[in-house]
Structure formats: structure tokens, C-alpha cells
Amino acid sequence: MTGTQEFERVLDGSDKNVASFEHQDVSLIKRAQHFLHSTPAAVPLIVLVLAIIIFGATIGGRFFSSYTLTLILQQIAIVGILGAAQTLVILTAGIDLSIGVIMVISAVIMGNVAITYGIPTPIAVIGGLLIGGLCGLLNGFLVAYMKLPPFIVTLGTWNIVMATNFIYSANETIRDTDVDEQAPLLHLFAMSFKAGTAVLTLGVIAMVLLVLVLWYVLNHTAWGRHVYAVGDDPEAAKLSGIQTKKVLLTVYTISGVIAAFAAWVSIGRNGSISPSSAVTDYNLQAITATVIGGISLFGGRGSILGTLFGAMIVGVVSMGLNMLGADPQWKVLLTGVLIIAAVAIDQWIRKVSV
Secondary structure (H helix, E strand, C coil): CCCCCHHHHHHCCCCCCCCCCCCCCCCHHHHHHHHHHHCCCHHHHHHHHHHHHHHHHHHCHHHHCHHHHHHHHHHHHHHHHHHHHHHHHHHCCCCCCCHHHHHHHHHHHHHHHHHHCCCCHHHHHHHHHHHHHHHHHHHHHHHHCCCCCHHHHHHHHHHHHHHHHHHHHCCCCECHHHHHHHCHHHHHHHCEEEECCEEEEHHHHHHHHHHHHHHHHHHHCHHHHHHHHHHHCHHHHHHCCCCHHHHHHHHHHHHHHHHHHHHHHHHHHHCCECHHHHHCCHHHHHHHHHHHCCCCCCCCCCCHHHHHHHHHHHHHHHHHHHHHCCCCHHHHHHHHHHHHHHHHHHHHHHHHHC
């Protein structure tokens, strides 16, 4: 084995350079696209900071007071929690139109079980959470196993749950004083405490903790990665061994439980329990916070921290316009502009991967 073999002689005249990537100048816009693509919560955070600066410069020191800023957090607590539930569904490229009425019927169940039937409040709370979970389970089953479009499924269950809510409750409101006397635990999340001049409620703390827990689950657990994978490309996720049906079922069920949890927080915020609040636009507000927060309606992209920032943007705009004495319709107009801008930015950022 002393001579050079035939194939080695062929290689003698070949290029010995190691393959490498060619470095080209990357434009500032491309760098920005890459940064925003890899940091989904950056856009809503930038918009939030700009909104605070603009309204602060216009209104003055009153807007920057800790009381005002924490009041904004109190006002967005319910929408922030519902937005967290909606985020899970939208990450799978779905949508849940029934999430607002699931919250209302869960609150009605908690109130009636505790006050009308005289059952201990902890059991009433568990009953409300179970109802929310069952509603979500029904949505998940129809979407995952019956292969029905999420929009149609949740539009149908929205009507079913809302009608059931009015039939069951006879549209009777449970008064604030009755809740206080017979089931004070239902007002738990109204408890407030001061930190200097800032006033925080347990509802605000619950919202922040829920978002942080979901952020950890979505980014550091296998289930969280599966949620993103199912939303990005369900067929590829299925071929890679992910049980897409189970993922969808759990996502909708957890979303329902979170909506029921929002019901408990809403009782603390509102005091009384009114079945007619089912006609309010909680659901649209949650979707708005999610979209403005950078969660892609096409699924598989976004950070739940962005949803929290999105809810805060809506809260800052609403509070700023109120303090300026502007016509309430300006809030609606600006919200529409923000939604369209958020979707346009999402499409622009997605081009980075093309």
C-alpha cells in the first residue's frame, strides 16, 4: 500500500478550499426584519412605549403618575386574561369566537351555585371552571376530530352558550351586596393593595402571573413547541409524530378553563353578576389585544408577552383619550388602525423567511 490510489490522483488538482458562506452587506431594513422576526413581542412593546410617550407629552405629568398607570392595568385585567386564552387558540391557526360568552356563563354558574343554591363557594368556583372547560372541550372536539372550521364551530357555540346563559339565568342579575354577604370569595380578585401611590388588585397580579406561566409553558415544554408546530404546518407536525388532534383538544379545553378563570376575576371587578354582559364585546377586545400583540392569525408565530403588551396598548390609548376628553369614537378608530397595522407588519416580517 505504498503507491497513490487512482481516486487520490484525481483529487490532486481539485480545489482544497473549505466551503463557507459568502458574507454580504446586510441592509438595515433586513437586520430590522430579522430582529422583529426573532423577537415577536418587540413590535407591540415599541408601540406601547411610543403610545405612553405621546400621551404623556400631550397630557403632562398626570398621565405618568403611578396611580394612572396602575389604573390602566386594573382596567385591562379581564381582557388580558381572555387574550391569553385566545392566544393559545390563534397560535394553532384557529380562533375562538365563544370565549366571551363562556366567561359570562361561568360567572353565572359560580354566582347561582354559591348564592341561589347555598353551596360552599369553593365548589361553586370549581363548578364554573368545569363548565368553562367543558365548553372548550366541545369546541376542541368539533375542530380536531370532526374537522370543522374553528370560525364556524365557535360561532355556533357562541350562540348556543349565550342562549343557554339567558335561559338558565332568566336574565336575573345577582346583586353586589348578595355576593358580598354570602360568597365574598367571589370578590377575591377585587382585593387591592398600595405600593406607594400605585394601586394594584389581585386581578392584575393574576393576569401577569398567568401570562408568565403560559410564556414558560409555550417556550420551554414539549407541549408548547407542539402548539407552535401545529399552527405553523399541521401536516408537517403530524408527519413528525405530533398528535395534532390531542394538541388541539387540549388547547381549546385550556382556553375554556382560562375563560372561566376570567369570569372569577370579572366578578371581583364588576361586583354584581349580570347574564346580560354576554352581549358585550369582551371577545372582540380579546382578539384585538391578541392581534395588536403580534400573534399571527395564520398561526405558529407570536409571543404571549405580545398579547399582554397589546392589551396594555388598548388600555393606554383608551385612558389617554379619556383624559384628553376626546370623542369615544376616536378609540374605535385608532383600534381599527392598530389592527390593520399589526397585520401588515406581520406580513412584512414574514417576508424575512422568503
